[in-house]
Amino acid sequence: MVGGGIGLATHEPGRPAVSDVGAIPQAHVQSLDGMGSSGRQPAHRVATTRSAPAQITPSPPVRVRIPRLHIDAEVRPVSTQDGGALAVPDNPRVTGWWSGGARPGSPAGSVVIDGHVDSATRGLGAFFRLSEVKPGDRVIVSSRAGKPKIYVAVARRSYPKSALPAAQIFSQAVKPRLVLVTCGGEFNRRTRNYLDNIVVYAVPR
Numbered sequence: 001m002v003g004g005g006i007g008l009a010t011h012e013p014g015r016p017a018v019s020d021v022g023a024i025p026q027a028h029v030q031s032l033d034g035m036g037s038s039g040r041q042p043a044h045r046v047a048t049t050r051s052a053p054a055q056i057t058p059s060p061p062v063r064v065r066i067p068r069l070h071i072d073a074e075v076r077p078v079s080t081q082d083g084g085a086l087a088v089p090d091n092p093r094v095t096g097w098w099s100g101g102a103r104p105g106s107p108a109g110s111v112v113i114d115g116h117v118d119s120a121t122r123g124l125g126a127f128f129r130l131s132e133v134k135p136g137d138r139v140i141v142s143s144r145a146g147k148p149k150i151y152v153a154v155a156r157r158s159y160p161k162s163a164l165p166a167a168q169i170f171s172q173a174v175k176p177r178l179v180l181v182t183c184g185g186e187f188n189r190r191t192r193n194y195l196d197n198i199v200v201y202a203v204p205r
Contacts, residue, residue: 019158021156022134023154028177058105058146059144059146060075061103061113061142061143062142065140065142066129066137067138069129069133071127080100092125095126095127101172102172105149113141115127115182117130117194128182135154135156139200151178152205153202154203156198157199157201160196175203180199
C-alpha cells in the first residue's frame with residue numbers, strides 16, 4: 001500500500017491535487033526518546049521501524065468511522081510485504097491496520113490504518129473521501145473490547161510516493177496518534193497507480 005500504490009486500478013483518474021491543511025502537535029511528532037521521528041526514508045524501510053512496546057495489550061481495531069464524511073469501514077490486520085511495503089486488504093471496502101504498530105488505547109505510538117481509494121472493477125474504496133478530511137473531524141475506531149476510541153483530525157498531508165516520510169508515519173516513538181493513509185494525486189495510466197499518498201493525522205480526544 002504505502003509506496004506501492006493502494007489503488008487497485010482507476011475509478012476516477014486524474015483526481016485533483018490535495019492541499020495540505022492543519023498542523024500536527026509537536027508532542028505527537030517529537031520522538032519520545034529524543035531521536036526525532038520526522039526523517040524521510042523510503043517506504044520499503046517500513047518493516048524496520050520499531051513496534052509498540054510488548055507490554056501494551058489493548059485490543060486490535062475492527063472498525064473505523066469518520067461520521068462527517070460517512071466513512072464506515074471494517075478494519076483487518078495487515079503486515080508488511082516483501083520489500084517492506086504495507087499490505088492492504090484486497091476488498092476495497094475494507095481497511096488494513098498495521099499489526100506491527102500501536103493499537104488504539106496504547107500510551108504511545110502510531111495506529112496506522114490504510115485503505116483503497118477506488119477500484120476499476122469494484123468501485124469506490126473505503127477511503128475514497130479521505131482527501132476531504134478537515135482538522136476537527138472526529139475519527140472513531142472500534143476495537144474488539146472496550147469503548148470505541150475517539151480521535152480528532154489535526155492535519156492532512158499529500159506526499160509523492162517517491163518521497164513518503166515513512167519514518168514519521170510509522171513511528172512508534174511518539175505520543176499516541178492515529179494515521180490514516182490512502183492513494184491520491186494524478187493517476188499514471190501506464191503503471192495504473194496513483195502518484196501520491198494522502199495521509200491524515202489524528203490525536204486522541
